[in-house]
Amino acid sequence: MKSVAVIGASLAGLYTARALRAEGFDGRLVIVGDEHHRPYDRPPLSKDFLTGTTGQDPLALTDAEETAELDAEWLLGTRATGLDTAAGAVLLDHGRPLTTDGVVLATGAGPRRLPGPAPAGTHTLRTLDDARALRADLTRGPVRVVVIGAGFIGAEVASSCAALGHDVTVVEAAPLPLLPQLGEQMARLCTALHAAHGVTLLTGTGVAGLHGAGADPRVTSVELADGRHLPADVVVVGIGVRPHTDWLASSTLPLDDGVVCDAGCVTALPNVVAVGDVARVAGVRAEHWTSATEQATVAARNLLAGRTVTTHQALPYFWSDQYGVRLQFAGRRGPHDTPRILEGSPDDRSFLACYERDGRTTAVLALNRPRPFMRHRRELARAAQPL
Amino acid sequence: MIPVCHLADLPAGESVRIDTAPPIAVFNADGQLYAIDDTCTHQDASLADGWLEGCLVECPLHAASFDLRTGAPTCLPARRAVRTHPVTVEDGMIYVHHVAEEGTAA
Numbered sequence: 229m230k231s232v233a234v235i236g237a238s239l240a241g242l243y244t245a246r247a248l249r250a251e252g253f254d255g256r257l258v259i260v261g262d263e264h265h266r267p268y269d270r271p272p273l274s275k276d277f278l279t280g281t282t283g284q285d286p287l288a289l290t291d292a293e294e295t296a297e298l299d300a301e302w303l304l305g306t307r308a309t310g311l312d313t314a315a316g317a318v319l320l321d322h323g324r325p326l327t328t329d330g331v332v333l334a335t336g337a338g339p340r341r342l343p344g345p346a347p348a349g350t351h352t353l354r355t356l357d358d359a360r361a362l363r364a365d366l367t368r369g370p371v372r373v374v375v376i377g378a379g380f381i382g383a384e385v386a387s388s389c390a391a392l393g394h395d396v397t398v399v400e401a402a403p404l405p406l407l408p409q410l411g412e413q414m415a416r417l418c419t420a421l422h423a424a425h426g427v428t429l430l431t432g433t434g435v436a437g438l439h440g441a442g443a444d445p446r447v448t449s450v451e452l453a454d455g456r457h458l459p460a461d462v463v464v465v466g467i468g469v470r471p472h473t474d475w476l477a478s479s480t481l482p483l484d485d486g487v488v489c490d491a492g493c494v495t496a497l498p499n500v501v502a503v504g505d506v507a508r509v510a511g512v513r514a515e516h517w518t519s520a521t522e523q524a525t526v527a528a529r530n531l532l533a534g535r536t537v538t539t540h541q542a543l544p545y546f547w548s549d550q551y552g553v554r555l556q557f558a559g560r561r562g563p564h565d566t567p568r569i570l571e572g573s574p575d576d577r578s579f580l581a582c583y584e585r586d587g588r589t590t591a592v593l594a595l596n597r598p599r600p601f602m603r604h605r606r607e608l609a610r611a612a613q614p615l
Numbered sequence: 616m617i618p619v620c621h622l623a624d625l626p627a628g629e630s631v632r633i634d635t636a637p638p639i640a641v642f643n644a645d646g647q648l649y650a651i652d653d654t655c656t657h658q659d660a661s662l663a664d665g666w667l668e669g670c671l672v673e674c675p676l677h678a679a680s681f682d683l684r685t686g687a688p689t690c691l692p693a694r695r696a697v698r699t700h701p702v703t704v705e706d707g708m709i710y711v712h713h714v715a716e717e718g719t720a721a
Contacts, residue, residue, distance in 0.1 A: 606666070
């Protein structure tokens with residue numbers, strides 16, 4: 229393999245590029261990114277970056293020295309528009325098609341949007357530019373913020389807005405947020421954090437639309453499906469993401485809520501691998517930071533081998549920081565697994581719980597208990613290893 | 616010179632965080648004592664809560680790893696070193712000799 233194109237100048241894309249070099253690939257390496265920025269870390273965008281505790285520089289995932297070592301050609305501000313597998317080329321929105329032997333798909337996912345108009349003051353949060361625009365709207369004195377969606381992004385944004393002194397309401401269509409991720413008992417404990425910090429949580433109601441006023445309309449209220457109107461100066465829509473696969477629609481690659489890959493991140497073509505949020509690896513699209521970094525090594529190795537020689541088996545892991553609470557979760561929780569608190573107390577918002585099925589631990593959750601969490605996560609990972 | 620705790624209270628494999636500004640983590644790695652800045656250089660997490668293995672500590676949040684002897688990161692996502700501080704034991708008491716922020720190699 230003489231050339232590899234990495235599509236997506238993201239965490240997953242950068243880590244795969246690094247892994248390719250670490251595996252000895254010394255051919256032409258091209259990294260294509262639709263944003264103008266070099267790869268940066270997204271998790272702080274809803275937390276410390278939004279509150280102003282962290283600036284832009286610490287988000288960078290590379291510095292000048294590391295960039296030079298990587299010896300890649302960067303095509304930033306460039307969008308991939310198609311994959312011509314017959315010609316072995318990636319089509320770009322400007323410039324000539326990029327001919328390449330191997331392709332790494334790392335185009336990630338983008339926020340779902342509400343149908344209907346989105347007046348000024350309406351935000352989604354995925355990119356650095358999104359976060360900058362939202363931050364600008366939050367630094368003009370106290371405002372009324374409505375967050376649509378009480379998942380992890382919604383909860384973190386609500387927490388950051390509350391910390392900045394804004395009047396915050398969270399609207400969630402489901403009767404109980406975080407139910408699919410944490411199960412009922414733990415979801416209740418975690419969503420109670422909103423009220424404990426003066427944030428109103430409205431559940432079981434969808435959004436009918438956003439209203440604006442003025443010649444260049446600015447958002448004034450959120451209309452709920454039940455007819456209520458919530459006054460709003462700023463609206464943040466956090467209702468999940470869609471994988472960026474539209475550009476691959478005319479390629480021959482199988483797509484199904486992501487690029488379909490085997491357990492080794494290899495697509496239907498052995499010279500095309502997928503990593504991160506865009507990849508459906510052995511039936512699972514993870515959307516976790518840690519998965520993106522772990523898949524990079526696996527994908528790089530398999531791409532260079534020309535077949536699946538290694539697979540990604542690591543235990544899913546994610547974390548969330550909200551309202552001064554660090555939540556960490558690892559494992560594969562089934563819908564009927566029962567949580568049991570092993571230490572600490574929900575009243576103190578500091579506890580460790582494991583989920584059990586037939587006497588076996590399937591997952592572990594901690595609030596503000598990083599040390600025992602780490603021990604249990606390791607034990608769980610060891611137990612999950614195939615014999 | 617900052618008193619930490621009695622040596623007997625920090626057995627091998629254990630760590631303790633001291634509330635200096637910035638905070639410092641002190642480790643007993645198989646009998647050898649080390650002190651480093653407690654906050655991971657990648658993102659806000661306490662390394663005293665990390666996983667100690669030999670002379671390496673793994674961050675509890677994103678699994679960055681640091682060499683306690685040098686403070687240097689041994690793997691991503693950390694790319695910058697943490698500062699190290701000299702440790703002494705006098706009359707059974709552990710002391711950290713806080714290296715000032717300025718003029719260090721960190």
